[in-house]
Amino acid sequence: MELEPMDEFEQELRQAFERWPAPPGLKRKLMERRHKPTQRSWFAWPGFAASLVSVSLCVAAVLTFYGSHERQQEKERREGEDARQQVLTALRITSHALDHMNQQLAAHNRANHESSQE
Amino acid sequence: MKKRIIALVFCSTSLAVLGLAQTAELPASAPVEKELAAHASNVDEVTLGKNMLGLASAFMKGKDKDDAETRKMIEGLDGIYVRDYEFAKQGEFSAEQVEQLRKYYETTEWSPIVRDHDSKTGESADIMIKMVNGKSDGLFILDVEPKEISIVLILGPVNMEQLGQLKNLALLGALNGAKAAPSGNGKH
Amino acid sequence: MAHDWQPDFEQLVDEHQSMIFSLALRMTGDRGLAEEIAQDVFLELDRSLSKIESAAHACFWLRRVAMSRSADALRRCKVRRVDLWVEIDESHGVRVEERISPLGARLEQLLETLPEPQRAALVLRYQEDLTPDEIAITLDAPVATVKSHLQRGLKLLRAKAANHLKDYVRQKEFVRGA
Numbered sequence: 395m396e397l398e399p400m401d402e403f404e405q406e407l408r409q410a411f412e413r414w415p416a417p418p419g420l421k422r423k424l425m426e427r428r429h430k431p432t433q434r435s436w437f438a439w440p441g442f443a444a445s446l447v448s449v450s451l452c453v454a455a456v457l458t459f460y461g462s463h464e465r466q467q468e469k470e471r472r473e474g475e476d477a478r479q480q481v482l483t484a485l486r487i488t489s490h491a492l493d494h495m496n497q498q499l500a501a502h503n504r505a506n507h508e509s510s511q512e
Numbered sequence: 513m514k515k516r517i518i519a520l521v522f523c524s525t526s527l528a529v530l531g532l533a534q535t536a537e538l539p540a541s542a543p544v545e546k547e548l549a550a551h552a553s554n555v556d557e558v559t560l561g562k563n564m565l566g567l568a569s570a571f572m573k574g575k576d577k578d579d580a581e582t583r584k585m586i587e588g589l590d591g592i593y594v595r596d597y598e599f600a601k602q603g604e605f606s607a608e609q610v611e612q613l614r615k616y617y618e619t620t621e622w623s624p625i626v627r628d629h630d631s632k633t634g635e636s637a638d639i640m641i642k643m644v645n646g647k648s649d650g651l652f653i654l655d656v657e658p659k660e661i662s663i664v665l666i667l668g669p670v671n672m673e674q675l676g677q678l679k680n681l682a683l684l685g686a687l688n689g690a691k692a693a694p695s696g697n698g699k700h
Numbered sequence: 701m702a703h704d705w706q707p708d709f710e711q712l713v714d715e716h717q718s719m720i721f722s723l724a725l726r727m728t729g730d731r732g733l734a735e736e737i738a739q740d741v742f743l744e745l746d747r748s749l750s751k752i753e754s755a756a757h758a759c760f761w762l763r764r765v766a767m768s769r770s771a772d773a774l775r776r777c778k779v780r781r782v783d784l785w786v787e788i789d790e791s792h793g794v795r796v797e798e799r800i801s802p803l804g805a806r807l808e809q810l811l812e813t814l815p816e817p818q819r820a821a822l823v824l825r826y827q828e829d830l831t832p833d834e835i836a837i838t839l840d841a842p843v844a845t846v847k848s849h850l851q852r853g854l855k856l857l858r859a860k861a862a863n864h865l866k867d868y869v870r871q872k873e874f875v876r877g878a
Contacts, residue, residue: 403857404854407822410805413719414718421717424742477564477567481586482582484594487596488675491655494655495637498630553847554851
């Protein structure tokens with residue numbers, strides 16, 4: 395797809411938005427996380443293991459509920475912000491259309507006035 | 513060629529019933545809008561029903577003055593339908609397509625109050641309002657410029673005075689003002 | 701489907717870490733968060749490496765995931781810069797001292813005040829030199845929408861940058877006169 399060449403401001407933007415170098419420790423931390431062994435603990439006592447599983451399930455249920463509640467709130471916040479932006483877009487377009495119409499009508503009135511004076 | 517103007521006329525004419533229903537429901541897009549979108553270089557589409565307007569309004573509570581003004585403007589509305597088509601150059605749409613748009617939205621419920629057409633430039637301005645029991649219950653604007661077509665349909669009790677204050681909203685004023693900023697040689 | 705390209709994870713990290721970090725930083729405005737996002741993106745790449753078919757695919761995939769995670773992180777942030785016309789404070793994400801031009805530093809700050817969809821489009825356009833079509837594919841959005849975001853975002857930045865230049869010139873004149 396052909397694009398118009400960038401103007402001066404856009405060139406300024408390109409320069410301003412050059413990539414930042416990654417922080418020096420990023421790769422090291424990443425590789426550490428990547429190679430971190432998963433820890434597994436095995437317990438000899440079935441009773442203890444069973445309790446641990448029950449507790450884990452309860453915690454998981456609570457976290458899932460909390461997680462989904464948070465996700466729901468986040469979703470609503472996102473939707474609210476999206477709706478707000480859409481309202482602003484609609485009003486902006488309306489304002490522009492009304493401005494243009496006012497200009498048109500004003501120009502016509504002027505033309506009418508001038509021709510009636512001839 | 514002289515412009516033809518029919519301004520500030522409330523008339524009930526018998527027109528074909530198309531598009532808009534009796535209840536305040538947003539219309540489906542006119543078939544010609546797809547053609548316009550296909551040729552447009554930039555399209556803005558906003559479709560907000562009563563629920564979404566309520567959500568937007570709730571989201572603006574407790575925020576700044578501009579948000580408070582905007583919220584007043586949209587409170588009580590049943591819907592907003594806006595389409596804005598920008599074209600890279602003139603001649604990307606025809607007078608027939610504009611007429612199709614106009615006919616699609618013009619039904620018996622709507623009374624034209626502004627109709628300004630310039631056959632020389634192709635520019636036109638149409639405003640219609642919907643009156644129910646002597647009160648405004650909707651506003652329709654069709655603004656046609658050489659490289660832009662804007663359709664605005666607002667359902668519900670529209671406060672015309674507030675609409676006139678749109679320019680005072682800093683957020684919108686900034687965006688409108690930004691259009692006049694020097695753009696250099698480039699274009700998006 | 702068999703493909704000849706053999707991915708080397710470390711090489712991909714070396715090649716793309718600044719791209720991912722920069723995308724995340726410009727989207728979130730937070731260095732710590734950007735670093736975290738960058739790590740998460742690469743770890744996800746590690747898990748999905750078998751699905752990557754080429755170097756170009758890897759680059760596209762990384763950009764897409766970075767933008768998606770950055771957008772998610774941004775939405776989770778409690779502090780939102782919703783009012784576009786309030787003078788912003790220095791955030792801890794600003795790297796003014798590293799910038800050559802004051803306008804460049806200001807543009808970075810101004811970018812953070814834009815709504816997320818406009819910010820995303822501008823970053824991909826001017827940091828990554830992507831076309832609107834490529835941006836649309838990366839963000840999984842219609843091209844017309846992307847163009848709209850680019851146009852609006854650019855207009856806002858121009859207006860704000862113009863205001864900044866006026867202030868900048870005024871300050872310089874003030875200093876000269878002092």
